[in-house]
Amino acid sequence: MEPIISFKNFGFKYRTQASPTLYDINLDIYPGQKVLILGASGSGKSTLCNCINGLIPFSFDGEISGTLTVAGIETKKSSIFELSQSVGTVLQDSDAQFVGLSVGEDIAFAMENIRMPRSEMVPLVEKNASIVGMKDFISHVPFELSGGQKQKVAIAGVFANDVKVLIFDEPLAALDPQMGMKAVSLIDDLSKEKEHTVLIIEHRLEDVLYRPVDRIILMGNGRIVADTTPDELLKSTLLQENGIREPLYITAMKYAGCSLEGNRNLCSLEDLELTSENENRLKAFFTSAYQPLEESKAEPVIEFDHVSFSYDRQNLVLSDIDFKIRRGERIAIIGKNGAGKSTAAKLLCGLIRPSKGSILLEGKDIKDLSIKEIGEKVSYVMQNPNQMLVKDIIKDEVGLALQIRGRSAEEIQSMTEKVLKACNLYKMRNWPVDAISYGQKKRVTVASMMALEPDVLVLDEPTAGQDYRSYTDIMNFVNALNRDFGITILFITHDMHLAIENTERAIVFSDGQLIAADRVCSVLANEAVIERASLKQTSLYRLGVKLGLDPESVIERFISYERGLAHKEAAKDAAPSSGGASGSEGKEAKADE
Amino acid sequence: MNNRFVINYTPGPTYLHQLSGFTKVLLFIVMTVAIISTYDVRILWPLFFICLAQMISMKPNWKPIIFMFLFTFVTVTLLGNVMLFVVSPDAGLNNCGTETIIWTSKTGRFYISKEWLWYVFAVFTKRTASFASVMAFALMTTPSEFASGLNKCGMPYKVCTIISLAYRTIPDIANDFIDIRNSMMMRGVELGKKASLGKRLKNNVTLLVPLIMSSFGKVTGIANAMDLRGYGKYKKRTWYAEHEPTKADRLVRGLTIALAVLTACYIVWSKAIDPWPAKIWCPFSDPSQIRNVSLEESFFLFRWLKSLFQ
Secondary structure: OOOOEEEEEEEEEEOOOOOOOEEEEEEEEOOOOEEEEEOOOOOOHHHHHHHHHOHHHHOOOEEEEEEEEEOOEEHHHOOHHHHHOOEEEEOOOOOOOOOOOOHHHHHHHHHHHOOOOHHHHHHHHHHHHHHOOOHHHOOOOHHHOOHHHHHHHHHHHHOOOOOOEEEEEOOOOOOOHHHHHHHHHHHHHHHHHOOOEEEEEEOOHHHHOOOOOOEEEEEEOOEEEEEEOHHHHHHOOHHHHOOOOOOHHHHHHHHOOOOOOOOEOOOOOOOOEOOHHHHHHHHHHHHOOOOOOOOOOOOEEEEEEEEEEEOOOOOEEEEEEEEEEEOOOEEEEEOOOOOOHHHHHHHHHOOOOOOEEEEEEOOEEHHHOOHHHHHOOEEEEOOOHHHOOOOOEHHHHHHHHHHHOOOOHHHHHHHHHHHHHHOOOHHHOOOEHHHOOHHHHHHHHHHHHHOOOOOEEEEEOOOOOOOHHHHHHHHHHHHHHHHHHOOEEEEEOOOHHHHHHHOOEEEEEEOOEEEEEEEHHHHHOOHHHHHHOOOOOOHHHHHHHHHOOOHHHHHHHHHHHHHHHHHHHHHHHHOOOOOOOOOHHHHHHHHHO | OOOOOOOOOOOOOOOOOOOOHHHHHHHHHHHHHHHHOOOOHHHHHHHHHHHHHHHHHOOOOHHHHHHHHHHHHHHHHHHHHHHHHHHOOOHHHHHHOOOOEEEEOOOOOOEEEHHHHHHHHHHHHHHHHHHHHHHHHHHHOOHHHHHHHHHHOOOOHHHHHHHHHHHHHHHHHHHHHHHHHHHHHHHOOOOOOOOOHHHHHHHHHHHHHHHHHHHHHHHHHHHHHHHHOOOOOOOOOOOOOOOOOOHHHHHHHHHHHHHHHHHHHHHHHHHHHOOOOOOOOOOOOOHHHOOOOOHHHHOHHHHHHHHHHO
16 A cells, blocks of 8 residues: 655754754655654654645745655645645644634635635535534634634534545643543544544643554654554653653553553553453552551631622622632642633632632631732732743843832842742843743743742643643642742642642532532542543543452552652752752753853 | 624624625625715715614614713714814804804804804714714624625735634733733732822733733744635635625615615715805805805914914
8 A cells, every 4th residue: 555644764954943853754654544643842743744734844944855745745846735635734722723703614714715615615514514513503603612612623624625634733732631532532533434544743642542543653852763553652661761641550550560561452441451460469559558648737728718709690600619728738629611710710819809708818808908919928820821921031020029019129139039049940040031941931930929929829720731841840840839838739720640640639610619629539539520520530540440449549549659759759859959840941051051 | 702892703683684794895885985975964864864773673782882972972072072162163164154153252262153063063963974884884794794795895805814813813812911911910010090090001011012922922823724724825715604695685785786876976966066165065054155265264273373474
């Protein structure tokens, strides 16, 4: 069979960059294959796909070496328009690619551009909308749709042409866990029914493996590191070496001392056939004695006392929310989009005020405090750091809140220095804000909040838009703030991994109600709560069920073991560095000096 | 989203809403030209009532419309006329050609004539009719119909896409702005009533930096999405939002063309065949008494400069 995509000694260098982004790519993809292209940020995986769909070299300038043929056409000699007839691309940002003012219009966008008469367009739009299950939403406007729905529309939009190859660029980036699962199933159905060749670009390996893939191509530093089956990849050590998170159940197997060889269907927990030796090891690991997780006994720092809120006095956005958070706790606030978790955070920051009930901060009702006054105790770090940064130089950004409050120059100087050191940013203090990476910007926003010495830090989706390495960096840093300065941390998130690894308790919202406020392991083991909150069972839970053990104690054992490891590592790290969060920044900063 | 800013994103249920974008744009253009072409209230009032009837037939949310009307009435009409009275009490003579004084101040510097009142009334009528025609158009048209209709009227489609993209992104940018503002307020930047006006203005300008940065970030994404779906390949494109003309469309287009012809006839008749001797038709002026006021005489500034040199 002829390959549908064929790279031969292919390389690419962006015009604006000194060294190539892709080297020596030799890759054949055959019709009907479903391929996962895996890699950390900067590994070249997106660049590879932009070469296939023609954005490279037609929208991004640069030098191509070698050849790439797609559906028999050599891309260099083609055009983005010609390639779009056989390659459909669903971009990462489902909001930005929604260019129409209604679902129907957006699906029709490509048809309009090929001058299809409206009489042919209308039935085709309807047909394509029903393929992705959006037929009842044709007249809806983008502002009424969720991220998952927008993504479905984008998928329907590329069917305007009779495409043979479908590319999904980070399809899970903007979705909550359940929507993510649905998206993975939909992609799988498309690859089966329509016999498309499907390429998925992702770094969330476990979520993509929810449905089988034929091949995984692992990218690292612009080269293909591995081109193999999922099972083989999971057995190897390549994932850790390339900054990809392995599935949780694989981690658990490693903790239990299992050998990964000899187990069939390693890539799918449901079909996994463990060797009897491994099964015994896992059972022994999960039933062995462990240090139970401690519950904080400190005084409450935040109390929601039967709080309700509505914008229009009719529809309650939050109803009768009642919980306490103790000083020094790390809390996960979870729930799907629109469940009320951000409304709760806005109430806490005083941006909106409760319609009923009261909120206490360190035992004092916040109703008489201004937003500014609350801001000195509670810091809110937004999801997108670009929305928060206003100054040119990192140092000024961090000192801004103090400057506004009219503190003396010396005080600002000493406080800024202290915070920058704690946040491991001191060496970069005179750098322009534009020159640093997304993850570093996130760290600057946290630092600028720390200047006010808050008691509580609220982080909205701290892991959004970041790969595993950058995620680990930020989490280490935030955890160090919690450990060393006793700051209470609230994570607003739907990332279950984050909750397991970094929090003690979880508060779960669903449809404006608080449906659980309990230890993380209990919440994650509670099937009813997970279902109502549109979350996803972690693979640990499913592993527990598979082994016939109590899932709650399985999760608790796992967390306890992992915290034990983290503790040892922190103790090792604490000696040489001040913050405990050491990473690539330190090295980069040194390189600059 | 609908009816919040008078702009509708989905077409409403009424007769006018169901027309095609081209019909709506055509109707709007002809209406506007007709209103611009004259100060004659005998023409303007009927045009105003047509627009008002259009608005009523669409059963809109009147609150924002009345608010906007009152806002422009107070700022433009009331304040404007007070200024006009101070600066140019002879506006009646300049525009109507005659002057029947009904009140004079003690110094004689200020006075009111019947013709001045008529002039003010005519301008008000014209403004109100324009307002009604714009409102009627805004109420009946969705942004996509606006874009497709304009393209059918001959506007290049790239310009039309810019218009529809603007409507697509305005609500997102507004939300971004609110988020940025909230985060700044939490950091202690005073944007509320506590700060002085100058400080508030300055602080609001700082918000623009992140707003522009985050908006620019989106531009690349939008451009790539459009490129990947073949935008801009051909000189023409078709529009999903522009449906085939229905019976209602043909009827309204017919009426619109009739209105256009009538307007053209009126312009020719009133400017060339039987011109009224003054700029504005006025029931108080006797055509034989009308005298033409020269341009330099009609401007307060000219007269004032002239008096300095005499």
